[in-house]
Amino acid sequence: MHTHATLRDIQHELxxxxxxxxxxxxxxxxxxxxxxxxxxxLSVYEEEALARAEQIDQKIKxxxxxxxxxxVVGIKDVLSYKDHPLQAGSRILDGFVAQYTATAVQRLLxxxxxxxxxxxxxxxxxxSSNENSAFGPxxxxxxxxxxxxxxxxGSAVAVAAGMCRVSLGxxxxxxxxxxxxxxxxxxxxxxYSRISRYGLVAYxxxxxxxxxxxxxxxDVALVLEVIAGxxxxxxxxxxxxxxxxxxxxxxxPGRKYRVAYMKGLEETDGIQPEIRKNLAERIEQIRxxxxxxxxxxxxxxxxxxxxxxxxxxAEASSNLSRYDGVRYGYRSPASRDLHTMYKKTRSEGxx
Numbered sequence: 001m002h003t004h005a006t007l008r009d010i011q012h013e014l015x016x017x018x019x020x021x022x023x024x025x026x027x028x029x030x031x032x033x034x035x036x037x038x039x040x041x042l043s044v045y046e047e048e049a050l051a052r053a054e055q056i057d058q059k060i061k062x063x064x065x066x067x068x069x070x071x072v073v074g075i076k077d078v079l080s081y082k083d084h085p086l087q088a089g090s091r092i093l094d095g096f097v098a099q100y101t102a103t104a105v106q107r108l109l110x111x112x113x114x115x116x117x118x119x120x121x122x123x124x125x126x127x128s129s130n131e132n133s134a135f136g137p138x139x140x141x142x143x144x145x146x147x148x149x150x151x152x153x154g155s156a157v158a159v160a161a162g163m164c165r166v167s168l169g170x171x172x173x174x175x176x177x178x179x180x181x182x183x184x185x186x187x188x189x190x191x192y193s194r195i196s197r198y199g200l201v202a203y204x205x206x207x208x209x210x211x212x213x214x215x216x217x218x219d220v221a222l223v224l225e226v227i228a229g230x231x232x233x234x235x236x237x238x239x240x241x242x243x244x245x246x247x248x249x250x251x252x253p254g255r256k257y258r259v260a261y262m263k264g265l266e267e268t269d270g271i272q273p274e275i276r277k278n279l280a281e282r283i284e285q286i287r288x289x290x291x292x293x294x295x296x297x298x299x300x301x302x303x304x305x306x307x308x309x310x311x312x313x314a315e316a317s318s319n320l321s322r323y324d325g326v327r328y329g330y331r332s333p334a335s336r337d338l339h340t341m342y343k344k345t346r347s348e349g350x351x
Contacts, residue, residue, distance in 0.1 A: 006216045007165065010070040014060050021053035021070055021114065028072045028116055032163045038139045040154040040163060042077055043085055044117040056112050066111035068226060073108055074119045074164040076155045080199035081105055081115060088201045089123040089133040092349030093329040102199020104168060104210050104227040111226050116164050120154035123351045125170050125203045127151045128178060134351050142184060149179030156183040159213045166223055167213040172204045173308050176211030188212045188220050193238040196231035202319040204312035221245035256290050263295035323349065
């Protein structure tokens with residue numbers, strides 16, 4: 001499979017006729033099947049993706065294709081996609097089919113992206129290793145003996161292995177940033193309220209963000225540009241205008257930046273020597289490129305994790321209370337009365 005540096009390179013070939021969306025989808029499907037042992041995908045929308053690719057090929061010929069034509073995307077199993085299964089990595093949502101499409105996913109579709117499948121994750125996005133899914137762990141494509149990080153591990157692995165060009169994940173306490181680092185891809189957790197949460201399964205509602213995985217910064221910038229912005233279905237979304245992130249990147253290619261890193265980070269217990277070495281080398285590379293790199297002190301860092309656990313678990317317990325076996329998902333067959341049904345359904349359905 002020919003590796004394209006950016007979506008723009010793919011689109012040049014699509015316009016010249018040297019590549020088709022259908023052929024591109026087939027290439028990604030081949031990689032998905034070859035790497036099935038990594039367990040990154042829970043569902044692959046093979047026929048649907050190929051049919052949509054044919055439609056977009058026709059739009060390219062008539063010059064009516066959207067700005068994401070040729071982009072093959074995977075979505076984490078916490079994002080609603082109408083008429084497709086949605087389980088959040090949990091048995092308690094067995095048999096549940098999404099009744100509507102998340103705003104972020106719909107905006108991808110509106111610009112002619114192709115959704116290729118649903119990706120494995122820690123149950124209800126609670127985890128940092130992707131070992132806590134009801135459907136088994138995800139293996140890291142870089143080294144299958146190591147975890148890919150979580151909770152969006154399947155989304156990160158899919159991009160790293162070339163199963164899709166971009167993935168949408170979610171980040172509550174590091175669930176995009178950490179697996180991106182573990183898998184060697186780009187992971188963007190945007191500012192809270194930049195992207196609508198409508199259609200995202202809730203974990204910690206005041207923390208949850210939809211994030212983006214990719215191999216090229218240019219691709220991630222373009223996807224953010226498409227899916228960001230106000231949404232009538234989410235009152236917490238910012239109404240601030242969405243800039244052209246891609247255009248801003250191109251306007252100032254030689255701009256010098258001021259870059260900060262956490263003081264004492266390289267001395268943190270548990271960091272491997274090779275990581276310390278790589279961090280020091282990268283800081284010097286950035287300085288050598290003419291940027292200002294400075295250490296900054298974050299004096300309250302030791303309180304971050306305990307504060308997060310107090311707030312996130314409180315919100316999670318409230319959000320998980322809706323899974324009771326009454327309206328949707330799994331219901332224990334051993335229920336004798338309403339109270340027993342609640343208890344047994346949750347005991348049997350949650351991991």
